[in-house]
Amino acid sequence: MNPEELGKKYDKIAQWWHERHHDSRYGMNQLGMALKFVPNGESALDVGCGAGGRIIRALEDRGFAVTGIDVSEEMIKLALRNHPKASFLVQDICTWETDRKFDLIVAWDSVFHLPLQMQRPVIDKLCGLLKKNGVLMYTFGNATGEHTDRWHEDEFYYSSIGINGNLAALIDNGLTVVHLELDQFPEKHVYVIAQKP
Numbered sequence: 001m002n003p004e005e006l007g008k009k010y011d012k013i014a015q016w017w018h019e020r021h022h023d024s025r026y027g028m029n030q031l032g033m034a035l036k037f038v039p040n041g042e043s044a045l046d047v048g049c050g051a052g053g054r055i056i057r058a059l060e061d062r063g064f065a066v067t068g069i070d071v072s073e074e075m076i077k078l079a080l081r082n083h084p085k086a087s088f089l090v091q092d093i094c095t096w097e098t099d100r101k102f103d104l105i106v107a108w109d110s111v112f113h114l115p116l117q118m119q120r121p122v123i124d125k126l127c128g129l130l131k132k133n134g135v136l137m138y139t140f141g142n143a144t145g146e147h148t149d150r151w152h153e154d155e156f157y158y159s160s161i162g163i164n165g166n167l168a169a170l171i172d173n174g175l176t177v178v179h180l181e182l183d184q185f186p187e188k189h190v191y192v193i194a195q196k197p
Contacts (some may be wrong), residue, residue: 003092006113006157007071007147012150014051014074022053022082023079025189027108029151031055034104034137035062035191041103045069045129047093047138048110051078055106056086061101064104069096093125094118101131106193108140116146120169127173128195136175140166160168163190 010017018054035041035058044059046052047070054080057065066086070076079088089096093107094114105126114122119140126136144162147156161169170177175194183191 003071003094006111007073007090009154009156010050010070010072011074011185012154013080014072016152017075018051018053018078018082020177021050024054028054028058030137030181030191031058031106031108034106036133037193037195038052038104038133038135041135043067043100043102043131044104044106045100045102047105047107047126048113049088050075052082052086052088053063055108056083058087059104059106067100067102068069069093074109093122099130100129101134103130103131103134104135105129105138107136109139111138112141112148112160113156115157119159119161120165123166123169124173127170127194127196128176132196133147135193136170136196137151137191137193139189139191142182142190166190166192 044064046067046068049070050195056066066133068088069091073090076088077185141160142163146159176196182184
């Protein structure tokens with residue numbers, strides 16, 4: 001699925017997403033774990049930020065200057081209203097380029113929408129966007145391969161290089177994996193926290 005098509009699919013459900021996730025606790029314990037490894041961070045990137053809400057609010061409360069990127073224009077419109085101090089861009093992480101480096105990068109439930117062949121290049125890119133001692137937290141599926149599922153009367157694409165593929169990518173980029181958990185077991189949902197030395 002190309003990013004423009006994915007963005008349009010999320011445009012259709014942006015308001016629903018905002019109402020469901022703005023004040024939820026989903027992913028917040030995991031974010032709290034990641035924040036323990038970056039107590040004095042100044043800059044954060046949220047990849048697939050959606051409409052903002054709980055994650056960006058928590059980062060701003062901790063003093064982070066937040067940049068959010070998402071392929072959905074409607075999600076970004078909501079994020080701009082929700083967080084006027086943050087910076088938001090309608091961008092595809094596969095092609096987005098920046099000279100900035102970040103203390104913390106979060107990609108909660110977003111990387112698994114990337115084309116399978118872009119999984120490793122994007123992980124490499126995220127590792128390269130970290131400052132020294134920077135922390136990367138993201139989610140992925142523990143199965144290897146690609147599939148589609150029906151959701152909100154539409155078809156959504158998912159892919160993953162699995163646990164071993166993700167660990168290899170992080171280690172090859174010089175990061176130390178400090179936490180990995182199948183946090184919704186028996187669902188195939190993994191989150192990992194890794195730090196750049």
